Amino acid sequence: MSLRWRQLKESDFVYYFFRDPVAYVSFAILLVLVISAFGAPLFAPHDPYDQTTIDIMDSELPPAWKDEGTAKFLLGTDDMGRDMFSTMLYGMRISIIIGLGAVALQAFIGIIIGLLSGYIKRFDTILMRIADVQLSFSTYMIAIFIGATCQMMFGVANYEKIAAPLLILIIGLAEWPQYARTVRASVLAERKKEYVEAARVIGLSKIRIMWRHILPNTLSPVLVISTVQVANAIMSEAALSFLGLGMPQSKPSLGSLITAGFEYIFSGTWWITIFPGILLVLLILVINLLGDWVRDYLNPKLYKG
């Protein structure tokens, strides 16, 4: 165990990581955001899901430093009287869960399809044309279509219950071609290499060659697009919620908080929409910066400059 730890400490990865302020600052911020999001029940001063603690009389209170603000609500309250700070932490947790879930689904479908179409020529054309068709639809168009249909089918009350898994499914299904194309491109490069031929000569089965030999060699581009895709998925979720097809107001994500506040922005209660907005931008920004750094690190042509 300690050997592994030492190996990690002495690796290039860690060395370059700590030499790049953008990388470690982004990582530190991301770490704080993720910990506070998943530790929301511990850190948040209020529980926004607990109806009994919410008082409608507290609604639309400004942040604590304003004249009418109270110390009880640091960043003010929203239109339902929920503490903004707590609600944002809970909302960020939902956003991150949906982002990660959607990316896991995208990666799962995309990697399998990418491997198959890259390694088995017969499947290539049909699978890639399906991917092209999928890509020619906008993600939002599909998502809005499915989201609206489901809302009609299940009714708004039931929709609220299935909103999170449904969003994961929608965003996951809409974006898998990104993975499929990336994996396929790497597979096409890898399959020509001699170790694949050697594996065939050994007499290994196609499935084993694909999973054990080719897939691990295609993982670095997958890692890079994963970071970007997590950020994209969180943004997609926010956009859908903003359009009213995402998370319901009773269990708001960052996107639905922004929407909720948007209705009040002209009446002067700017904090309901601005704070979640800032948090969302910060979250996406640090993920993307980290993604860029990982891409540069894994690209032998760019790093060690």
Place this chain on the structure above:
Amino acid sequence: MSTLLSISRLNVDFALRKSTLRAINDVSLTIEEGERLGVVGESGAGKSVLGFSIIQLISKPGFIASGEIQFQGKNLASCTYEEMRSIRGNQISMIFQDPMMTLNPVLTIGSQMRETLQAHRQISTAEADRICIEKLKKVYIPSSEKRLKQFPHEFSGGMRQRIVIAISLLTDPSLIIADEPTTALDVTIQAEILDLMLELCESDNMGLMLITHDLAVVSQVTQRIAVMYAGTIVELGSTALITRDPQHPYTVGLLGALPQRAARSKRLNQIPGVMPGLAKIPPGCPFSNRCSLVEAICRSTRPALETKQSGIQVACHMVK
């Protein structure tokens, strides 16, 4: 001694859009049990295609047009994919040119070796590890238990090639096809690897088909040589005889081109011209357009591989 592999009248074609090219033309040869055969020739002579056609892994537009490949009582040319898969890496192993490329960079040596064994046998991991270590010792990899956990990049080129050889030995094959196993290695390591292969073949009575363009390598290791030119065997016989007294004008030229045979401070000898592309092989003898002994019959009739006075099989009208 019984026959291990017998190829008879093998033709391998590559289908192009409009025509088919014959990469292997009417090749017949045998390898006895425990025999070491060298296949030499220029680039594009069909050496590697011959090797790959034995294990049915010719790359895509290529296919076996006709002929038989008898191996241990089975005709490999008519085996199904699954039958072939159980023979590959099991009874017939193959070693490639570049050991830097043939090992998967992201898997440990141990897992790649174990995988080979488990692909062909129902075997526990502990038992597989025992065999792996035994084979690594055989190719003189020190502290092999520790080495199993290492990745290919932690080894030098020579060591990697020895590991590749160890992998090919895992299932105790009766035939190893080595496709230019020493080309990517430097000269001192070349000698080391060749000695090792020689030793292993002798101790385990394994057949070896050594594909190379390096005549020095062939003369060091093999008992018999097949010289290939433009998809055909032009000369086939014992290594000692051929290296001492080559018969076919092409082999004469090849051996004459070796640097140590050229007189000092003179240009190296060469065979004039280049080997014709597969689409432009001249009618008659394929070597006729470069041959110094060429006569009218050479341009019209293809010579058959016949045993000549020297005891070597030669495909040439001019050799008696």
